[in-house]
Amino acid sequence: MNFDPRFSGRKFTSVGTRPIRPDGVDKVTGRARYGADFNMAGQLVGRVLRSPHAHAKIRKIDTSKAEKLPGVKAVITAADLPDLTDGDAAMYDVLDNCMARGKALYDGHAVAAVAAVDARTARQALKLIEVDYELLPHVTDVDEAMKHSAPLINDAIFTEGLEEKPVKPSNVTKRSQFGHGDVHQGFGHADFIVERSFKTEQTHQGYIEPHACVASVSSDGTADLWVCTQGHFVYRQHCAQLLGMEASKLRVTSSEIGGGFGGKTHVWAEPVALALSRKAGRPVKLVMTRDEVFRASGPTSATSVDVRIGARKDGTITAAEATLRYSCGPYAGSWAEIGAMTAFACYRLDNVKTVGYEVLVNRPKTAAYRAPSAPMAAFAVESAVDELAKEVGMDPVEFRIRNAAQEGTRSSYGPVYGPIGIGPTLEAAKSHPHMKAPLGKNQGRGMACGFWFNFGGQTCTDLNIGMDGSVSLAVGTVDVGGSRASLSLVAAEELGIAYEQVKAIVADTSSLGYNDMTDGSRGTFSSSMATISAARNAIKILRERAAQMWDISVDDVVWENGHAIAKGEKHGNLGRLSLKEIAVASGKTGGPIAGHSELVADGAGVSFATHICDIEVDPETGATRVLRYTVVQDAGKAVHPTYVEGQYQGGAAQGIGWALNEEYIYGKDGRLQNPGFLDYRIPVCSDLPMIDTQILEIPNPNHPYGVRGVGETSIVPPLAAIANAVSNAAGVRMTHIPMSPPRILAAIEAKRAG
């Protein structure tokens, strides 16, 4: 494969325009089929029994009464999902999370499941399953879990990453460290030092569509799975491994997906549905309730972070240090590690050190949530940066500009940056009219920066040219928010044809080679690279066919604006051949024309953003109102600018919810108190203002069109931007997220009391 992914600086015809998405009409007419919108003949209803306890030994499960209930076709426990993970610790955790093996580790942990003829029978059957629990002491708070006196969640865990192997087990699974220089020396050169501790509570991705799937296992060992997922190829591998199936015999079709944000990146109920179907010999539909989604699927980490930053009088940061403690749920993770990598990524630092601790707690298994781990680290760092700027006596934007990373800077997590957008987003924010707008009484302005790596990964794409010259593009990255439109634009651009001539679909796992899932902001980045490659391969064939039709050498045929053109004086009499003309003749020139592409999309460009917001605080109640919000972010190249704006706005809105109201609230009994949209308060329409966006385009040198990922960075700055705004409005530094009215009022009252 001689694919050259380097940025070419070409002029665009289709890319950068804003056409209507190909899946749009189906979605506004109710025709689009999501996870729960699919049914199979003879299908059963699957339901999961979940632990009401935060931490309990499962002595015995008696399913006999449930099995005898008329209409019940299968009951399963962990015994029906034997351990086939063969030493793969991460997959063992996934298996244990799907169905508790010996111990229930959090309120909501699955312990058994049934398949029955209807929902009522399935519900009744769950009530007939008798589980004998032995309650164990639990811990849900990240700082509490680190104490020596804390109940042990897994006594086989000995902290990794310490210089000396610990002699006793603990809830800390891993320590990681990043940085360079000598922070001790750096702080010695500082005229001002700010040192603060911060906490953030656990939040949920809050996708509106609950997890849903239909599984059908045949007696010959083949199976079909219809599921809402961010990565059907990954789900296939997980399920095949956990059920002992051959991957190629399990076809997974990704339905339309009603939001994921990282929460639909690993399996939850799908292996359970497959196991039920295998046992019952009938298709099984399993749809989580909202309560189950909150109690048992993917929250982010709760965190506790200490930050210390020092600067000279001239505003130069001399040293920066952070210790980050992230909850992982009851299974090992690398969430603090990611937080430690991202914490100071926006800055040019000579002396920097970050340390992360992964902490087990009796809460659901932590899953990725849009730029996972970065928002909490940015909250702590950007809050401290604001305070330090104040100490130095500099404007917070100027202070950040002075210390911003740039091309050639060695990042705090190791690599040296290429061309990056942190400086430009700060300059754009500085000159944005929002920065100069007047503020009223009890109002404050805050700003903050954010960073995200972005990923590439394994990608496979097919581009098939129909006999009528229309193009079907089959991709394997799930479309979570409009990528079929952007990828159609890319195919049209590369082929030189109209957007309307291309139809993009997401192919199932049997129709295309392996694709990593849609995470890490990789969907458009990696699949557009694969689409360009596939289109280039198709163009090579189109040129060959044209050469054949003209009976000239393929070396004399070039591809321009959707046409084959014969070059050279001796071919002056030959007209152009359109893609359509070549396609129509293809049956006589060698058969179907297609371009394939299999690649690992390396070189995802790092992404930066700067956000500005204005908040009003009611000093008598602690209530907040978001008055104005502006996002400035580098997209590399905005393929479909409207959907890029949408990503900026959506990430900002999620960050606003996280900053102000969203949190998991656990009772003393370790049970989740607010597993519903009523009391897990995501922003409603009337909570938000319009969210202004400014797209900057600093091309990624490692992508033909300069594309970077855009999906995640937008959730990184809001926690800090809002905290800075609230702190300015209320006159007191807020260090605990969410900044719910009781917390703000308590802070105001404490300050009043002196």
Add this chain to the structure above:
Amino acid sequence: MAGVAVSTTINGDHVEYLCQPDETLLDVLRDRLGLTGAKEGCGTGDCGACSIILDDRLVCSCLVLGAEAEGRRVETIEGMAHGDKLHPLQQKFLEHAALQCGICTPGFLIAAKDLLAKNPDPTEEEIRFGLAGNLCRCTGYDKIVRAVQDAASVMKGA
């Protein structure tokens, strides 16, 4: 448990069905009648994804029993377009990219249709409060509000 026989009108068509006494209208629409445009995001009236219009009132179909539809008029997302001609709200949602994942879209369209029927010229604030019963997690609502504003001006001109 004895089934309840129901005779009702859905999107202008006469429909009869048998449902259980505790079965919601949402379950009837989705599981018995194949009308899966209304979605269940929560089942407790907190997300609005199952919005329908029942006798000119906007309701969550998860908070209505199937048995209650007897003799009433039900409008769902499937009845919003006229043949292949989209309702102006549907068209504007597409043009403004007022959807990303699209799971909340049917509920928003029904709620917005009800809003504009009762208030053809709403302010931004009226739109925001009028649609506060519908959760969207993708868009930050910006483009949804703009699409409704644009559709309102188109519909006033029509």
Add this chain to the structure above:
Amino acid sequence: MRYIRPLSIEDAVGQLAGSAGTAAILAGGSDLLVRMKGGFVEPDLIVDIKAIEGLSEIRETADGFSIGAAVPCAVLGESAALKKAWPGVVEAAKLIGSKQVQGRCTITGNLCNASPAADSVPALVAAGARASVVGPAGRRTIPVESVPTGPGKTSLAKGEIIEAILLDKRPPRSGDAYLRFIPRTEMDIAVVSAGVNLTLDESGVVIAARVAIGAAAPTVLLVEEAAQVLIGSKLDEAALERLAKVCSGACRPIDDKRGTVEFRRKVAGVLAKRAATSAYARAGGK
């Protein structure tokens, strides 16, 4: 489980009184269906009262208003006469849930659900509203505050139905208001709330007052002392501060997922002040 839709109140009462297992009354269903969905109740009999004659009407009588038990809250907002006479009651009813829930929920259901955080109840208590109860033993009229006896519990006997909520005709120079605190702008349950109902004399002095606080005790609190603070005042700053203090002091709140004891206590006073100011202005006070 059976679902029935009686046409008369007598039939409904008879069915409820005669049912062997658990029976539930269905009007708007916005609480009942949520509880059924969560598996918290599984009624043997559901009595849908919406087809009963008169229960879906708001009637204006010589004595005031009679709001049928099946009237959705959205309809309250569409009644100009009711809105003019009792703006605080209507604004409270219009705060329950979303537009979608408004199309279904009723103030009678809100009262009988017996949540201390119910939005319409403090406004109804402040308004001195009464409930017309029909049961196997006939009809009786009781103050609304005597209906809820604790979270989820009411004083209604088996077979009894509230057929209407009664609101008095207003004396001149009267006004009421309701305010609640929620963290978002919509869709939340009140963390704490206050309803105030005032009547003034010609010089703007408060001559009658009722103050109710919600979500601050197992049932809505009617704060007599707060009314006494306001009566005789022109709602000057000192009276408002005393009102806030009295209301905060009357609270017996709990810490829960929606708020803390300190927060509820403090904000109850703030809301009482603000609601009183609004009610005073509505009564024509300056």
